[in-house]
Amino acid sequence: MAIHYQQLKSRAFEPVRQHYTQRDTMLYALSLGVGNHPLDTKNLPLVYEGMDQPLQALPTMSSVLGYPGFWMKQEDSGIDWVKLVHGEQRTTIHQPVPVEAKVVGRTRVTRIIDKGAGKGAIVVSERSLEGEDGTRYATLEQVTFCRGDGGYSQELGGQPSDESLPALAATPDTAAQWTFEHRIRPEAALLYRLMGDYNPLHADPRVAQAAGFEKPILHGLATYGMVGHALVMTACGGDASQLRSIHARFSSPVYPGETLRTEIWQNGKSLQFRALVVERNIVVLSHGNGSVA
Secondary structure (H helix, E strand, O other), rough: OOHHHHHHHHOOHHHHHEEEOOHHHHHHHHHHHOOOOOOOOOHHHOOOOOOOOOOOOOOOHHHHHHOOOHHHHOOHHOHHHHHEEEEEEEEEEOOOOOOEEEEEEEEEEEEEOOOOOOOEEEEEEEEEEEEEEOOOEEEEEEEEEEOOOOOOOHHOOOOOOOOOOOOOOOOOOOOOOEEEEEOOOOHHHHHHHHOOOOHHHOOOOHHHHHHOOOOOOOOOHHHHHHHHHHHOOOOOOOHHHEEEEEEEEEOOOOOOOOOOEEEEEOOOOEEEEEEEOOOOOEEEEEEEEEEEO
């Protein structure tokens, strides 16, 4: 079954209601490797409730709240899910994410873009994360590159294809103002999948190899969370409530066990950033754009 534009564009998603606690907030940060240095007290407010400073939630935790699940694996989506990859993630924070709350995630498909036969298609979904009282915490756009679905518009009688999202600006070619490194745990993908993304690409070597990877890769949103943590610890001075947006493109896969280095530039309230895998000297997250309060 190929992508059917009208069916996918009008797909109905039930609101996802979620009650999470401080324990969940700490587990999210721990799944990213926060707290790997036991004598570094700057990170403790993200993973420990006993500091003088109150527990804080990383803004990128919004990406796993109210999540509708791996819906693209469902047959009626028409998507060849084995060949899809996460292309971009764009998050705008309206209010700091609470450390515990009852929230509602409302998802819809906003764009479907046919790149042509053999070139893949792009599906953009948007999720609004709200409190039960209607407080808007975040708006999240997920850009998925469906490598096996290009050419659907011609195959099925010239179905529509939406316009692309506005492009993200590339990072500067000057020296970064800050750098921050994460040593990614070997079991990081197995830990992060417990946040709700159970795509076997990140756990089962057979599925990873069928998709063209030598072994299971790290979730793009785990890389994204690590970069968000880097921004909080540098540009935000350790105060997670100061980060207001984080948009980025996933440019290459990351494997658990590698070292992630985030490079950050700041101009007033605007941030630009990228992340590289040190061992392979390759950019894995590019076109990073963000903002602080």
